[in-house]
Amino acid sequence: MxxxxxxxxxxxxxxVGFYFSSSKEEPKAEASKKSEQVVTFANFRDIRDLNPHLYAGELYAQNMLFESLVHIANDGKIEPWLAKEWKISDDGKTYVFKLREDVSFSDGEKFNAKAAKANFDAILSNIKRHGWLESVRLMDAINQKGGEAVHVSGEYELTLKLDAPYYPLLVELSVIRPFRFISPKAFINGTTKDGVSALSGTGRYVLKENRKDEYAVFEVNPNYWGTKPELQKVVVKVIPDNQTRLMALEKGEIDLIFGVNMVDSAAYNKFAHLKGFGGVMSEPxxxxxxxxxxxxxxxxxxxxxxxxxxxxxxxxxxxxxxxxxxxxxxxxxxxxxxxxxxxxxxxxxxxxxxxxxxxxxxxxxxxxxxxxxxxxxxxxxxxxxxxxxxxxxxxxxxxxxxxxxxxxxxxxxxxxxxxxxxxxxxxxxxxxxxxxxxxxxxxxxxxxxxxxxxxxxxxxxxxxxxxxxxxxxxxxxxxxx
Incomplete structure (x- = not known):
């Protein structure tokens, strides 16, 4: 190697750095915004196409709308999410997931094994786009041999079969794309590779408004199955220029700047030590x-x-x-x-x-x-x-x-x-x-x-x-x- x-x-x-304002003296409008539990941050571009089965959209936005079978905790361990438990066969080729029974998509459609299979099938039907993922290749190999890689083994039980053992499968199932779930009602002609008609996920938020290249507004999903987030609304402003972002932060027009390549080290150090502001940096x-x-x-x-x-x-x-x-x-x-x-x-x-x-x-x-x-x-x-x-x-x-x-x-x-x-x-x-x-x-x-x-x-x-x-x-x- x-x-x-x-x-x-x-x-x-x-x-990854976070910058956030904590000014003590706030205008009335800002105080009102805070009572509503609203946070506003800047990104350098629009959220773009949030189809969870493609790669053009902003990851943070897709993560707010769509969820996965399993979740990676901060310590790196795999935790249950839409799947409440799972079993792996001794040969490492078969995974059986027991799904939660209390989950619905934001359009009211029930999340069950049938809906989950429809999503997997949509991904596998676009092998040209997803074939770089070894998990996709190994499931497709089962289908090519006449088998069924994704099987509904019960109303709330989903079985996945691989052509060979693949230790990172659960990790790949947990990342933001492409293995996230969207309502089958949003499919176009039974698939998602040519787009989707709506962004109906099971996530904590729904996309309320998006004015292209200006801003996007996310609000709490009222029908979310889990603990609802404290932030009732998240506003993302599109500010391409670095200096303009920093000025917006300093003026209180945005609450934070987040992410790699969004700010230089000089600005980070300035705001990290500036009264009313703070900075947080992750591990590498x-x-x-x-x-x-x-x-x-x-x-x-x-x-x-x-x-x-x-x-x-x-x-x-x-x-x-x-x-x-x-x-x-x-x-x-x-x-x-x-x-x-x-x-x-x-x-x-x-x-x-x-x-x-x-x-x-x-x-x-x-x-x-x-x-x-x-x-x-x-x-x-x-x-x-x-x-x-x-x-x-x-x-x-x-x-x-x-x-x-x-x-x-x-x-x-x-x-x-x-x-x-x-x-x-x-x-x-x-x-x-x-x-x-x-x-x-x-x-x-x-x-x-x-x-x-x-x-x-x-x-x-x-x-x-x-x-x-x-x-x-x-x-x-x-x-x-």
Whole structure:
């Protein structure tokens, strides 16, 4: 698995920050809002398509509307949710879930095994979109052999069958998408892959209003089966610009800013120590990284990729750009990620080593030239970044200066988020920023995504001579028990 590290440059490990106002002197309108138990926060974009069986919507919004069979607790343990209990066969291939009998969708439709099966069938019918998930592949394999992967074994009993044991199944069933449940009445032509007619889930909230690219309003689901949340209303304002978000927070127009890449370290430290405000940071949840395309003429060279590793001063990135809030990532995943504390030796920051590696591949310093040359060609690499991200440009500019010290011309190009994602999925890059999926998706879903064209990982690794071995090793790890 070491070769994966030669296509991916890990930078820093990331937590998630919350900022919230606690001003003592409030306008009457604000006091009234608080008595109604309303919270308003900002996001940089609209909630988009919240179909729980697709991937375009905002995760936090889908999580408010739709629920899963099981739930991951803060300590990482799997807890009952819409399924009150379950049994696993001795061979690890069959799961029998006993469902709660007191749950309804927000449109009044009853949640039972029949409704649950309809949701699973809708997901499995869209194998092209979900086939990167090993659990989907293993259920589809049962269906392809003439069996029934999802079976109604009682009014409130659902049975799932896999073609092979798969230890992360319960984890994948608990994450926000695609294994969440929507009312079958909302299906279009018996499925969800072409959209849904309503957002009727079993969750704590319902979507009351959504003005595209302006705001969304969520209110408590009056028919929620469990303990109703104290917050009666959640308002999400769309504020794309970082400085505008911060001004809105300071003026009391929003109560908090939440999430990765929504605020820079300087602003975090400012508000964390500002009277009337506070900040909370989670334990490391994901890793900020750069993908290096191994099919490119320059970054396809192992020596060049290793030189980039040795020329990257992660300690300074952590301290100077993130003020220590995000710590250096010596490995692809943080040690608190399951199965990731395995004692690998990281690449050390060493410019001399980086230069010797470049020279070993024929990239030489030439008198009168600022950057190294090889056969009349300049050592020039382009790093693409998401211009909506508040820190990617800063990191890119830092790396541009650092790489020039070893004779490498790093061109940095910012672009709109969707264009950046499309570039990754097409493999049209030399270097591009990426992020691991975060727990609980890490490590299993993040690694599984390397076996299919999900994001840029798969395409970045296509130039590795042992790509097939890497994929097989990932598959073997996923099917281990």
């Amino acid at each position: 070491k070769k994966i590290g030669l296509a991916i440059l890990a930078l820093v490990v990331i937590g 949840l994901s890793t900020r990284m750069i993908l290096l395309n191994t099919t490119d003429a320059i970054t396809g060279d192992l020596n060049v990729r290793q030189a980039i590793q040795h020329a990257t001063d992660k300690e300074t990135i952590s301290k100077a750009i993130f003020a220590g809030i995000e710590s250096p990532a010596d490995l692809l995943l943080s040690k608190n990620t399951p199965y990731s504390n395995i004692g690998l030796t990281p690449y050390a920051f060493d410019r001399t080593k980086a230069e010797s590696l470049l020279e070993a591949s024929g990239w030489m310093k030439v008198e009168g030239k600022k950057y190294r040359q090889k056969e009349g060609r300049e050592l020039a690499i382009t790093l693409n970044y998401n211009s909506n991200n508040v820190t990617d440009k800063t990191i890119a500019e830092f790396l541009q200066g650092e790489f020039s010290k070893i004779g490498m011309n790093l061109n940095i190009v910012g672009e709109e988020e969707q264009a950046n994602r499309d570039r990754m999925k097409a493999g049209a890059f030399q270097m591009v920023f990426n992020i691991s999926w975060g727990m609980p998706y890490d490590p299993q879903s993040f690694l599984a995504g390397m076996r299919k064209v999900v994001y840029g990982d798969y395409l970045a690794q296509q130039g590795l001579h042992d790509k097939a071995l890497i994929d097989d090793t990932i598959l073997h790890a996923l099917e281990s028990t």
